[in-house]
Amino acid sequence: MRRAALLLPALLTLGSSVHAGAPVQVGRTVPTVVLERLPPRPAYPAVAAGCALxxxxxxxxxxxxxxxxxxxxxxxxxxxxxxxxxxxxxxxxxxxxxxxxxxxxxxxxxxxxxxxxxxxxxxxxxxxxxxxxxxxxxxxxxxxxxxxxxxxxxxxxxxxxxxxxxxxxxxxxxxxxxxxxxxxxxxxxxxxxxxxxxxxxxxxxxxxxxxxxxxxxxxxxxxxxxxxxxxxLAALATTWPVTEVTAGRSVRVPLPDGTPVTLTVRGRGVRLVGAKVEGGAVRLAGGADLPAGTPALLCAPPGAPGGLPRRVPLALKLGRPPALVWLNPGADRTLAPGESVTLRYRLPAATPPVTLALPPGVQGQVLRLPGGRELAVRFANSGLGQGQRVQPSLTFPHASPLLLPAVEGPGAATGAGTDAPGALLGKIALVPALIAGGLLSLALGAWALLSRRRTRREAETQPPATLPTVEGLTYSEDRTLAVVGAGGLETAVDFPLGGPFDLGQQARVPHLSGLRLQQGRDGLRVLKMPEDLEVSLGTRLLTEGDVIRPGSLLGVAVARPARAPHPPLGSLVGLGLPLRLRADGVTLHMTGPYGEHALTLRPGITDLGGAFGASALHGLQVTPSGPHVLLASLPDGLTLRRTTDAAELRPGTYLPPEAWLELGEG
Known part of the structure; x- marks a missing residue:
C-alpha cells in the first residue's frame, strides 16, 4: 500500500505533462514544461537615449x-x-x-x-x-x-x-x-x-x-x-529647427494630435501642460526665472517601427518683460529716408542691459546710463520704403521679447505746391536757350509772388487747432508723471529729475503752458501757477510753493482754452521742443529732442510751413542758392537764431550749419 501511495503523485504529475492517450513509459524521466505569458512587446523602441538634450x-x-x-x-x-x-x-x-x-x-x-x-x-x-x-x-x-x-x-x-x-x-x-x-x-x-x-x-x-x-x-x-x-523627404524628417517659445504662447509642433511627448529642460520650473499634442500644439507652464534662450527638447516616439525619435528643440523665453512707461508717445514714427526718432521709456526698476532687435530697413541703438531707470531707443530710416511698417523689439534677461511701437516709412507725398518750380523748370528746359532765361526769371518771380499771397491767405484762413483735452494729472508712487485725457487715457510725461520744467512744453499740451514744477525729495514743487489755470488736489486749489506728494491725482481746469503759447506744429509735433534747423547742402534737417525730419529742397522757394504741414512755420521760406540755403522770408512772431552766437538771422542771409527757432506767443 505504501508503494502504491508513492507512485500515485508521480503518475498524476506525469499525466499532466503528456497528451491524453500517449503511451507512458515507466522508469523514464519526463521533463516538466512550464509556460509563462511574456509582457507584450512595445510598439516602438525606447526613445530615452535619443531624447537627451x-x-x-x-x-x-x-x-x-x-x-x-x-x-x-x-x-x-x-x-x-x-x-x-x-x-x-x-x-x-x-x-x-x-x-x-x-x-x-x-x-x-x-x-x-x-x-x-x-x-x-x-x-x-x-x-x-x-x-x-x-x-x-x-x-x-x-x-x-x-x-x-x-x-x-x-x-x-x-x-x-x-x-x-x-x-x-x-x-x-x-x-x-x-x-x-x-x-x-x-x-x-x-x-x-x-x-x-x-x-x-x-x-x-x-x-x-x-x-x-x-x-x-x-x-x-x-x-x-x-x-x-x-x-x-519632408515626411522622413524627425528633427526640426529650433522653435522660440515666449510667455503665454503654445508651441506649434509638426506632430499629429494625440502624439505623446516628453520635455527635457536645462533647468527647473517649467513643465508640459498635458502630455499629448492637442490642436497641433503643446503648452508649457512656469519657467519665468529661466534665462532667456534656455535650451529644451520636446520628444515623441518614432513615427514607424525602427525609426528615430521625433524631436523639436526649443529656446525658452518664458519670463515677462517689465512694464515700460512710454514717456513720449506723441513721437513721430513716420520716417523719411535718413530721418530718425528717439523713443523714451522709464523702467519700473533698474534692469541689466537689454538687447535691441532691428528688422531690415531700420538702424537703431539703445541709449542708457548704467543702472538707470530711463532708457531711450533711437531709430533711423535706413531703407524703409513708402508705407512700409516694421516693429523692432527689446529683449530683457529672463524675459520674452517686448515689441516696441512700429516705425513706418514715408507716406504719400505732401506739399505739392513746393513741386511747382521743379515741374516748371522741366518744361522750360524744352524751350530754346535764348527764351528760357527770360521765362525762367518771370516764372520764378510770378511763382514766388503767388506763393507769398497763398501762404498769407492760408495763414489767415487757417482754422484754430483742436487742442488736446486734459482733465487731470497723476503723480504716481514711483514718481512718474502723466496727463489724464478724456476717457481716462494716461500719457506719461518725460521731465528732468532734478531741475525746473514747464509742464506744457514737456507734455506738448498748450493748456498747461506756464505751469512750472520741480521734483524734490518730498515730491513735485509748484514753482509757478498761471492765473488762468486751476490745478486742484481734492477740494483744494494748488498755489505756488505747494508740494505734490507721490500718489496724488490732480484735477485741471483752464479759463482760456486758447492760452497756448505755441501754434500747432503739424507733423513736427513729435519732435518735441525746442526745434533746430540744420542745413546740409540743399537738405534741411528739422531736429527736436525726440527725432529729426529731413527735407530736400527743390529749385525755387519752399515754404517750410506747407512742406511740414505746420501752421506755426507758415511764411518761413527758403530757397537753394548754389551749395547754400538762402533765408527768403521770415514771418512775424518767429525768430531764427544762429546756434554759435545766438545772432538773429534776417531774410536775405544764408542759413548757418545750425540755427534754432523761437516761436512767438499767440
Whole structure:
C-alpha cells in the first residue's frame, strides 16, 4: 500500500505533462514544461537615449546633405525603373519646404563623384540650375565608400542641425571589403546631438549588415520604398529647427494630435501642460526665472517601427518683460529716408542691459546710463520704403521679447505746391536757350509772388487747432508723471529729475503752458501757477510753493482754452521742443529732442510751413542758392537764431550749419 501511495503523485504529475492517450513509459524521466505569458512587446523602441538634450547652446541654423546615387540604374538601365527625375524633384521639394540654411549635394557611383555646397537664399538660382543638370550615367554603386566620403568632411556641429539623406536604388557592390556600413556611419565624427541620417532604399532591400549598423549608430534609420516610388523627404524628417517659445504662447509642433511627448529642460520650473499634442500644439507652464534662450527638447516616439525619435528643440523665453512707461508717445514714427526718432521709456526698476532687435530697413541703438531707470531707443530710416511698417523689439534677461511701437516709412507725398518750380523748370528746359532765361526769371518771380499771397491767405484762413483735452494729472508712487485725457487715457510725461520744467512744453499740451514744477525729495514743487489755470488736489486749489506728494491725482481746469503759447506744429509735433534747423547742402534737417525730419529742397522757394504741414512755420521760406540755403522770408512772431552766437538771422542771409527757432506767443 505504501508503494502504491508513492507512485500515485508521480503518475498524476506525469499525466499532466503528456497528451491524453500517449503511451507512458515507466522508469523514464519526463521533463516538466512550464509556460509563462511574456509582457507584450512595445510598439516602438525606447526613445530615452535619443531624447537627451545635447550639451552647449542649441544650433541656430539647419543643413541638409543629400548623398545621391547617379549610377545608370537610377535612370532605368538594367531593367530598373527610371526614377532619377522624380528623385531630383523630391530633393528640390524638400529644400523649398524645409528651407535649410545650407545644402550639400554629393553624387556618387564608383565612389564620390562631385560635392557641391549651397548657402540659401543666395545660391538658390545656382542650386536649381545645377540640380537640373545632374545625369545618372555612372557604372557602379560604391555606396559605403561614398557615404563615408560625404560624412567625413562635415563640421559645424555647434552651428547646424544636420539632416542627411542617402538615396539609392542599389546595393553596395564595392570590391574592397574594408568599406562597410558601420565604418561609413562612424565617419560622421563632427556629428551633433540633433543630427540624423536617413537611408532611403528605392526599390532595393537594405542588407542585414547595413540594418545592424543603422540601429547601432544612434542617429540613423533606414526605409525601403517600392520600386519606382519617389520619396517624400519632408515626411522622413524627425528633427526640426529650433522653435522660440515666449510667455503665454503654445508651441506649434509638426506632430499629429494625440502624439505623446516628453520635455527635457536645462533647468527647473517649467513643465508640459498635458502630455499629448492637442490642436497641433503643446503648452508649457512656469519657467519665468529661466534665462532667456534656455535650451529644451520636446520628444515623441518614432513615427514607424525602427525609426528615430521625433524631436523639436526649443529656446525658452518664458519670463515677462517689465512694464515700460512710454514717456513720449506723441513721437513721430513716420520716417523719411535718413530721418530718425528717439523713443523714451522709464523702467519700473533698474534692469541689466537689454538687447535691441532691428528688422531690415531700420538702424537703431539703445541709449542708457548704467543702472538707470530711463532708457531711450533711437531709430533711423535706413531703407524703409513708402508705407512700409516694421516693429523692432527689446529683449530683457529672463524675459520674452517686448515689441516696441512700429516705425513706418514715408507716406504719400505732401506739399505739392513746393513741386511747382521743379515741374516748371522741366518744361522750360524744352524751350530754346535764348527764351528760357527770360521765362525762367518771370516764372520764378510770378511763382514766388503767388506763393507769398497763398501762404498769407492760408495763414489767415487757417482754422484754430483742436487742442488736446486734459482733465487731470497723476503723480504716481514711483514718481512718474502723466496727463489724464478724456476717457481716462494716461500719457506719461518725460521731465528732468532734478531741475525746473514747464509742464506744457514737456507734455506738448498748450493748456498747461506756464505751469512750472520741480521734483524734490518730498515730491513735485509748484514753482509757478498761471492765473488762468486751476490745478486742484481734492477740494483744494494748488498755489505756488505747494508740494505734490507721490500718489496724488490732480484735477485741471483752464479759463482760456486758447492760452497756448505755441501754434500747432503739424507733423513736427513729435519732435518735441525746442526745434533746430540744420542745413546740409540743399537738405534741411528739422531736429527736436525726440527725432529729426529731413527735407530736400527743390529749385525755387519752399515754404517750410506747407512742406511740414505746420501752421506755426507758415511764411518761413527758403530757397537753394548754389551749395547754400538762402533765408527768403521770415514771418512775424518767429525768430531764427544762429546756434554759435545766438545772432538773429534776417531774410536775405544764408542759413548757418545750425540755427534754432523761437516761436512767438499767440
Amino acid at each position: 545635447p550639451p552647449g547652446p542649441l544650433p541656430t541654423r539647419t543643413r541638409a546633405v543629400f548623398v545621391l546615387d547617379t549610377s545608370g540604374s537610377m535612370r532605368g538601365v538594367g531593367g530598373h525603373p527610371n526614377i532619377f527625375g522624380r528623385v531630383r524633384e523630391a530633393v528640390d521639394r524638400y529644400v523649398h519646404s524645409a528651407k535649410p540654411d545650407r545644402v550639400d549635394l554629393v553624387t556618387f557611383d564608383t565612389g564620390p563623384r562631385a560635392a557641391r555646397h549651397y548657402v540659401f537664399p543666395e545660391d538658390a538660382a545656382r542650386w536649381r540650375a545645377e540640380l537640373g543638370g545632374l545625369r545618372a550615367d555612372g557604372q557602379n554603386t560604391y555606396l559605403y565608400r561614398s557615404v563615408e566620403g560625404a560624412l567625413a568632411p562635415l563640421d559645424g556641429a555647434g552651428e547646424y542641425i544636420t539632416t542627411v539623406f542617402v538615396l539609392t536604388d542599389g546595393i553596395d557592390n564595392d570590391p574592397e571589403a574594408r568599406y562597410t556600413a558601420r565604418r561609413a556611419l562612424a565617419a560622421f565624427r563632427a556629428r551633433g546631438g540633433l543630427d540624423t541620417l536617413h537611408y532611403v532604399a528605392l526599390g532595393a532591400a537594405i542588407p542585414r549588415a547595413a540594418q545592424t549598423a543603422l540601429r547601432g549608430s544612434g542617429y540613423a534609420a533606414g526605409m525601403t520604398l517600392p520600386a519606382g516610388e519617389a520619396p517624400d
